Amino acid sequence: MKLVRLFSFLTIFGLLFFTTRVVYGNEDQIDADAEVDEDEQETVVQPGETIAPANDILEGKEDEDPNRIPSSPDFRSVYVFIQPAKANELVAGKLTRLLVGARNNGTQNFVVESIEGSLRYPQDFSYYIQNFTSLRADKALEPSLESTFEYLFMPSETFNGRPMGLVVVINYRNSEGKRFQNVVFNQTINLTEADEGFDGETFFLYIFLGAILVLLGFVAYQYLLSNRIKRVTGKPSSQNQLGNQQVKGSYDVDWIPKHHLTQSRSPKKNPSQRKSRKTASDASEASGTGAASSELDD
């Protein structure tokens, strides 16, 4: 029992340790990615045309960086979350669908290259926490044309119930090859836990706990029962003449079925008959059996 408990504790702690290890591993990777990203496009965090959150934390940090990729005034981008419907409450560990709409208001073609999304530290948007797979579009957008892009991503389950900065940018270039970037979404969002009706992990945890309880109960029951039986059977046997036999033969007669007892008694009589015969014939040979039979006669 103790072993099982120890084992369960070990597994739980092992799992915990493993998950923390995994989280650290992820962060390391993202850090490496972030460095690369920062080299390429420094401080992409700047309010785009479409973003006007009143409580934007970044408003104070709006220092213009010469290296940042500008956004074209002729390019308009809109967004809508379709899964889940609430934009500021994304579900961690669940697929999120974001529709990004783009419109070319200018006179020359734009080529939408990619859409990138990432989770940032809400206090410092230059600190990347999770990068999402970018959508490679490479779609030409002629003047006065609109296009919809479906960006799918899945925030990691480890960020349950934490506020996060979600930044989604759309990269595009004009027909001259000049690169632009629009910030489609830049807000601090809350990641909520997925309310699943059935969680396999907890279900099996409860089953395991239930099994342990049942096992404990069974062991306790067995222990008590055996004690009681011993006490109950011990008393009358000591009073009975069977108690003598029990002490002698070191076995409990109660356990032996009746028909066996009658069978075993029948040969008992035989040696007594034999004894009477044998004592008559030769005493030296019957010494062994005689001792046994004398015991039986008591």
Added chain:
Amino acid sequence: MFIKTQLILLALISVVLSQTDDEESFLFVTKQTVNRFIVQDKDLTVKYGLYNSGPTTIFNVNLNDVLSYPSEKYEILVGTLTPKWERINAGANLTHVVVLKPKQSGISNSSHAIVTYQKSEKNTEVQKTYSSEIGDVYIMTAREYDRRFSSHVIDWVLFTAMASPCIVFPFFLWFKSKSKYESLLSKDKQTKKAQ
């Protein structure tokens, strides 16, 4: 500041989830496949979702996706690839479903659908918009699909037929010895009783 945040929250909670700066409405068009595996000569369901995010009702919505699914590669079973709608109200959703049957297997690229509409009743200018893309999809052959997902009844029957000697032969050996022993035992008893 507070009123502004309240307004933003209200806007988010309400059905309209858009962030349009100007008065123009924007039509989001998505295109998805419902099927997880696309199989040759089996149904392929393509779902188009249209969502008018803007403040105005849009008119004369025409969807055209004939280019993505040419008739020599796909057969239309249900629905049409060129649906038309008179109007889509602001904040309204519209879903259109087409069931197709791929005639060929292999990798197939399905591009965007083209939707044309009028931004408002007065604005007669036709706006063209592209839907999102499914991209390259792999159409597996019916045989491949069967190999992965069919119930394999014949395979199991054959397997049991082949595996049964290994189980049945030792069982018979054991059963023989057992019956032999039992008959011996009963004979013994009978003889004892007779005695």
